[in-house]
Amino acid sequence: MSLTAPPTPTPRITYGEVLGSPYVARLLGGTLTGRLPNGMAPVAILLWATASGHGIAFGGLLSALYGLSSALAQPVKGRLMDRHGQSAVHLPAALLNSALLVALPVAGPYGGSGLAIAIVVGGGLTTPPLEAGLRALWPSVLPDPRLRHAALALDTGTQGLLYIVGPLLVAALASAYNPAVALAVTAALGLAGTVVVALAPPSRRWRPEQFEGQVEARAQQLTTPAVLLLFVSLTGIGFAIGAMNVWSIAMAEHHEQDMLSGIIPAAFSTGSFLGGLIYGRRTWGGTTANRLISAGAVFLAGWLPLVALPGPLAATVAVAVPGAFLTVVVACAYVTTDSLAPAGRISEAYAWLILSIGVGQSAGTALAGRLAEQPLASAALPAAGAAVALAVLLAARRHLGPSGQLPRGRHRRPLRGRHKTP
Structure with missing residues (x-):
């Protein structure tokens, strides 16, 4: 009879414990509020353009330019944060972004389409890089890896x-008042x-850990095959999301149910939120790289029922499955990026991750728009994007290594040395 005591089970993580940790609720709530314009501004800009007589085509162009310019500027703002800190980037960006959004309905009608385009592009370029900034803060705010895992899943899922x-808030404000009010609230x-x-305090005091090496070495490390393949795979993830959004509109038109264009993306987002809650509540076995590939496989499988039209x-229920595993894919991608990127450029690396998804989403939206009148092709596009993502991840497995970390001798220093703890 063995006298060895059985191992004590690891206690389950609670979100109350995560949110009760110092600064977590403030940082998460502030980031979500500060990023609401990502969902509000494109819709408010479109509604303002149509209400001002510019037409829906021009409004769609303005909306697309805002999103595209915001995505393209992410790496630049990430590098600025790595060099000058977060507050020095967040505050000026937020002031300029807010001023330009308010200026659009004031100056837009007098300067013609050229001025409206300039204001919108400027507004997109100055969106604060809150998402990349928050991901860089988690190690200093939550030194416990288990709590950090739950916070990242909660952050990603929400x-x-x-x-x-x-969009619902913008629609309500525009209906009750006018699009100019919606832009002001945004x-x-x-x-x-x-x-x-x-x-x-965590944001004000945050500074990246300086990488021990030459600038050229840091630049090379940010463009290693592992990093590049990871980001390419994420364009496939974004492609699937963009194609799904257009496919939902085609579904709504085909079945003459306008609400489907909002219900299907909402079901996908709800699945993502619930998947994040489930994923973050426990510590999972295996390596991050293996979890990333497994989640990518299920993400692909979740889109396949759509090919049956x-x-x-059934379509609304089906999209909740890939939505649930989207959070797992993105959360694991952030952890993998953290292990691969040079310490002095972690915010920039996160920004490239965000840009990769955004570029893929734009490509998926564009191609799905051209194939919207072909039901089978339109329904198959999300699976095609997910298939590309999984194929690239499988090809990257060897570069990521068995543990999803850099080879021995290139690991990052411990977390306690990376940030100034408040």
Whole structure:
């Protein structure tokens, strides 16, 4: 008979414990509020353009330019944060972004389409890099890896809610008042949320750990095959999301149910939120790289039922499955990026990750728009994007290594040396 005591089971993580940790609720709540313009501004800009007589085509162009310019500027703002700190980037960006959103309905009608385009592009370029900033803060705010794992899952899972709450809020404000009011509220929420984050001690005191080596070595490390393949795979993930959004509109038109264009993306985002809650509540076995590939496989499998051209109810239920595993894919991608990127450029690396998803989403939206009148092709596009993502991840397995870390001798220093703890 063995006298060895059985191992004590690891206690389950609670989100109350995570949110009760110092600064977590403030940082998460401020970031979500500050990022509401990501879901609100494109819709508010479109509604303002149509209400001002510019037409829906021009409004769609303005909306697309805002999102594209915001995505393209992410790496630049990430590098600025790595060099100058978070508050020095967040606050000026938020002030400029809010001022330009408020200026659009004031100056837009007098300067013609050229001025409106300039204001919108400027607004997109100056969106505060709150998402990349928050991911860089978690190690200093939550030194316990288990709590950090739960916070990252909660953070990632709640992102989809921005694109449900934001458009609904804009529609309500535009209906009750006018699109100019919706733009003003969008600007106010973005500024308020950013100020809450930027003035929090962890954000004010955050500085990246300096990488021990030459600038050239750091640049090479950010463009290793592992990093590049990871980001390429994420364009496939974004492609699937963008194609799904257009496919939902095609579904709504085909079945003459306008609400489907909002219900299907909402079901996808709800699945992402619930998947994040489940994933973050426990510590999972295996390596991050293996979890990333496994989640990518299920993400692909979740899109396959759409190829059978299901009805509205079945389609709505089906998209919740890939939505649930989207959070796992993105959370694991952030952890992998953290292990691969040079310490002095972690915010920039996160920004490239965000840009990769955004570029893929734009490509998926564009191609799905051209194939919207072909039901089978339109329904198959999300699976095609997910298949590309999985194929690239499988090809990257050897570069990521068995543990998803850099080879021995290139590991990052311990977390306690990376940030100034408040």
